[in-house]
Amino acid sequence: MNTKYLNIYNEIAGNIEKGEIKPNTKLPSENELVKKYSVSRDTIRKALNLLEQYGYIQKIRGKGSYVIDINRFDFPVSGLVSFKELSEKMGMKANTILEELQxxxxxxYLMNQLKIKENDDIWKVVRIREIDGKKIILDKDFFNKSFVPSLTEDICKDSIYEYIENKLGLCISFSKKEITVENATKEDKKYLDLQGYNMVVVVKSHIYLDDANLFQYNESRHRPDKFKFVDFARRKKLME
Amino acid sequence: MNTKYLNIYNEIAGNIEKGEIKPNTKLPSENELVKKYSVSRDTIRKALNLLEQYGYIQKIRGKGSYVIDINRFDFPVSGLVSFKELSEKMGMKANTILEELQxxxxxxYLMNQLKIKENDDIWKVVRIREIDGKKIILDKDFFNKSFVPSLTEDICKDSIYEYIENKLGLCISFSKKEITVENATKEDKKYLDLQGYNMVVVVKSHIYLDDANLFQYNESRHRPDKFKFVDFARRKKLME
DNA sequence: CAGTGGTCTAGACCACGGT
DNA sequence: CCGTGGTCTAGACCACTGA
Known part of the structure; x- marks a missing residue:
């Protein structure tokens, strides 16, 4: 990491994750952290703001910054995390079956979702995610080919995000997700071990690069009993 | 509103919502905004960071700040928004039936969810949410009585949050939500118009005050076809 | 090259909590 | 009262974009 405030954020966040800083204890005050890290107060405040934003601490005016007791190991689907990153973090036996790549x-529908024209080219990738030997998730990805010129089987079986960020040098910036529950389609029943469930949880994501270009549409269909979404949210500042 | 940067944030966010600033156009540069509002650059940057955080703009280094084309009127369940605030915003015919208050x-289970002891008092509130005449949501709330000493039927039929924030002067700060899909219970079938669906979407929330005290546990059970959750997320900065 | 946003500093004043 | 976090300022340097 390059910047001072990110270094400090990572150090403190790591200490909280490792349990070296206990929940409900107080962090050193901003002025003490200024001395400890030999940086300006603004830099400390940037790091603390990040910690607050991601749910590590709660700052209380006049009192200090307190470590929040949130069990972070629950299931961190919020934010943008790829299936590979996630399954590795959770230590699950995960496997990916590439079903279609063309x-x-x-x-x-796709023209609308990806905001493109009818003769633009699209990469379609269909993958089945196996967890502990059960086919749990059906993942359908659509990439605008003008951003991702080539894709191979190996890349799809590994992590497409890793390829996109590290090899292509694109920077994924933000996404808009939508979660609904739908009746299972024939396709769902064909590819997934639904065990009698007749509904699936559908997560539709639009994923954008840091130049605000929409480059991917993803539809992720989950067996309902194996789906869980955890969200940490701060109360919005009001308008008007 | 009190602070300069919040004023500026609200003004620009409002202009974007009203369509006075169009998506995919560029905002004035930070230096121009400094002149326009006669404030320091840091104050402008605070406002722009908020706009970025809430998905209004994307900042691109060397180029400028661009208004993002996200349809914000879709269904803003993300963040912390009460049922009343939400249904008003969506212009839905909503009605609340108070089923239980004691x-x-x-x-x-509750001792664990609310992190309290066995002889602490709990307010239990059960409400059914009707939308367009259909019983869609079963809302079960549990409040730690030490934070909310009294509750009346009128408050529960109106907005409990409003009462808590405006009358009690408590400040709701953050929440942790968990979304799963479960088989409908007898209680679900009794209270809701499930129309043959045998599953419900369950949203469990832990809600905290700004002094980081856990004060409410909420379980919200939705008919699956009427459930939708929308999330705007920025890619997390990595650790290590 | 000039203009943009990103980081960092040093200092000021304020509002709040606890003593 | 002091120490806390919250806001605001003015100025510096950097990295990146586009002409």
Whole structure:
């Protein structure tokens, strides 16, 4: 990491994750941290703001910064985390089956989702995620080919995000997710071990690069009993 | 509003919402905004950071700040928004039926969820949410009585949050939500118009005050076809 | 090259909590 | 009262973009 405030953030966040700083204890005050790290107060405040934003601490005016007792190991699906990153973090026996990989022309639905024209090229990737030997998730990805010129089987079986960020040098910035529950389709029943469930949880994501270009649409279909989404949210500042 | 940067944030956010600033256009540069508002650059940057955080703009180094084309009117369940605030914003015909309001002693499950002891008092509030005449959501709330000494039927039919924030002067700060899908219980079938669905979407929330005290546990059970959760997320900065 | 946003500093004053 | 975090300022240097 390059910047001072990110270094400090990572150090403190790591200490909280490792349990070296206990929940409900107080962090050193900003002025003490200024001395400890020999940086300006603003730099400390940037680091603390990040910690607050990601749910590590709660700052209380006049009192100090307190470590929040949130069990972070629950299931961190919030934010943007790829399946590979996630399963590694959770220590699950995960496996990916590549079902389909081809270039297609978009139908009306995809044109709308990816905001593209009818003769643009799209990478379509269909993958099945196995966890502990059970086919749990059906992942359908659509990439705008103008951002991702080539894709191979090996990349899809590994992590597409890793390829995109490290090899292509693209920077993924933000996403908009939508979670609904739908009746299982024939395709769901064909590919997944639904064990009698007739519904699936559907997560639709639009994923953007740091230049605000929409470059991926993803549809992730989960067996309902194996789905869990955890969200940490701060109360919004009001308007008007 | 008190602070300069919040004023500026609200003004720009409002202009984006009203469509006075169009998506994919560029905001004035930070230096121009400094002149326009006669404030320091840091104050402008605070406002812009908020706008970025809440998905209004994307800042691109060397280029400028661009208004993001995200349809914000979709369904803003992310963040902390009460049912009343939400239904008003969406212009839905919503109605609340108060089913139960009493003080109870916690069972083991509640003691764990609210992190309290067995002889602490708990407010239990059960409400059914009707939308367009259909019973869609079963809302079960549990408040630690030491924070909320009294509750009346009128408050529960209106907005408990409003009462808590405005009358009691408590400040709600953050929440941790968990979304799962479960088989419908007898209680679900009794209170809701499930229309044959045998599953419900369950949202469990732990809600904290700004002094980091846990004061409410909420369980919200939704008919699956009427449930939708939208999340805007920025890619997390990595650790290590 | 000039203009942009990103980081960092040093100092000031304020509002709040606890003593 | 002092120590805390919250806001605000003015100025510096850097990295990146685009002409």
């Amino acid at each position: 270039i297609i022309k978009p139908d009306k | 003080i109870i002693k916690p069972d083991k």
